[in-house]
Amino acid sequence: MSRFSDEEIAAYLDGEGDPSLGERLEARAAEDAELRGRIEALTVDKQAIAEAFEGLLGASPHMPTEALTKAAPLSRTDVWRTPGALAGAAAACLAIGLGVGFQLASYRGDGATRNKMVQEAPLESWRDYAAAYHALYVTDTLTHVADDDAARVRELDRASRAVGLPLDGVRAPIDELQFRRAQLLGFEGRALVQVAFLSATGAPMALCVINSPNAGDSEVALETRRDMASASWSQPGLEFLLIGGRDAALTKRAAETLRRRLSAS
Amino acid sequence: MNPAEKSRDVVREGLEAVYPRLWRYCVVLTGRRDRADDVAQAACLRALEKAVLFAPESQLDRWVFRIAQRLWLNELRADAVRRGGGIAPIDSVDLIDPTPASETNIFARQVLDSVMALPEAQRITVLLVFVEGFRYREAAEILDIPIGTVMSRLTAARAKLKVLMQPAKGAAE
Incomplete structure (x- = not known):
């Protein structure tokens, strides 16, 4: 039955x-x-x-109809792709007090990222969350981690046990990346380990490993997430994401090294 | 009237009626009424900009909820975290206007607190299915997730609400 x-x-x-x-x-x-x-x-x-x-x-405020309908004609469907109109749309948003105003302003100076506003995928997968979390890292987040090697090894061991994969291989230098710390996180009930590194140029980078019962073997694939270079791959039962900085070549080299070391260990 | 004009009219005329429900959706999404104000307004603005893309025969509420969901997840949520205060929801005291503390109101607040204490993904699914009355398939479309994820979120939410709502129930009886 x-x-x-x-x-x-x-x-x-x-x-x-x-x-x-x-x-x-x-x-x-x-x-x-x-x-x-x-x-x-x-x-x-x-x-x-x-x-x-x-x-x-009953607690809902009234819709600010007038401000919205005045603002909308400034920004039709293709407004985000038109540099001149973009500033106008940003001004319109700020004028009616929207929290998105600053977002538009931050996009103005950089043509490469302008279309992201309408193209970014929803935060749903564990990789999206890991990327959004890592986007908050700055160099100082990792330069000020205590230099207590024994504590870092203990934390790495704990993280290794959580995902069922020995992670000792991350401690030796990896293509200019220096191991800083390991953290045990979680996503929808699954263990998620984040191993943080600093690159030679001070870019914070992170290797994320999550238990994934249905995962098989896959090669390193490069992507851009939240304006950061990232590489994904998998092995049976585990998925990996290396993310941080904008040097896609470094990310690829480091991902290949990590894939080799961690699958051999 | 050409189809684009018709879409624009349907969106412009329909948004005001949907607004209180959109705002409530944003309260549950963001956990705070000030953020709900921002996201609801931004969603309306985006809806007006993209009105020509709306299919007039489809449901405006689902379409705008989906816009709000994407705005929050893709653009505004990370900012809310960056600006501090975290994304933990606040108490119902700040969500609903002060009203006489009758037993009914106390109970309603306790129920609201119970739902708002759920993780973001679960409480927004609870709102769509339990409060808005959407079918699983419709909630999955709004949230842009597989129907299986709707089911697992609601199952987890039910188990937690069962525990969280016990004191509320006791107080009301």
Whole structure:
């Protein structure tokens, strides 16, 4: 007799899924106390939630219609690709007090990144989150890490155990990259290790390793994420991301070295 | 009227009615009412700019929710983290206007706090399915995620809400 998953139980409670799911689940629940307990553990008062949020509608400010409709004609669909109009759109946004104003301003000076505003993928995958997190790193984040080698080794060991991969190979210099520290993070319940390096020019870089049961072997592939050079690859059960700086050639060399060292270890 | 003009009209005329729900969506997305103001306005501006791309026969609310979702994740969320204050949601006290502390209101606030205590990804999915009444498939489209992810988020959210809402329930009874 197959076991119903928690997702199937939740789908049943939401009136989703195959119509026969409800019938099968109810029939089984009639004679299975454990299943009834699992259904109860996932049953919440949806009506109370809907009602509580109904009250929030009354707190909504009015839509600033006039400011928005005045601002919109300044910036049609292709505005972000037109240097002159871009400044106008930025001014329009600032004029109506939007938090995005500064974003537009920061894009003005750099033609290469201008289209990013409409092209960047949503933050969904673990790589997106790792890249967004790493984008906050500056050189000083890593120059001021305590130089306690024993502590760093202990942390690296802890991280190695978490992802089930010996990471000692990162301690020896890797194509000008100097190991600074390892951190254990997590993403959707999976262990995620971040090993931080500084390049010879002071660029903070990070190797991220995550458990990924369905991953197979793949070669190093270069990408640009959040204006940083990055390289991805995988081996059975694990996915890797090396990210940081803008030197794609260095990232590629370092990724190849890391891939070799970590798969051999 | 050509199709582009029709799209523009539908968006311009429809946004105001959708706005309170869009703002609420942004409150849940960002966890704060000041950020919700920014994201909701930015989403409206973006919707007006891109109005010609809107298919008039489709649903305006889903389209604008999706715009807000992308704006927050791609452009504004990282800034919110950078400017400090983190992205942890604030208490319901700051979300809804002060009202007489009747038992009903206390209960509603406790329920709001319970939902807002969920991780961002779970609470926005809860809003779409439990409050807005979207089907799993529709929520997946708005959030730009696979339907399986909607299911796993809601399952995790249900388990947590079951625990978080216990005190609220007790207080109301």
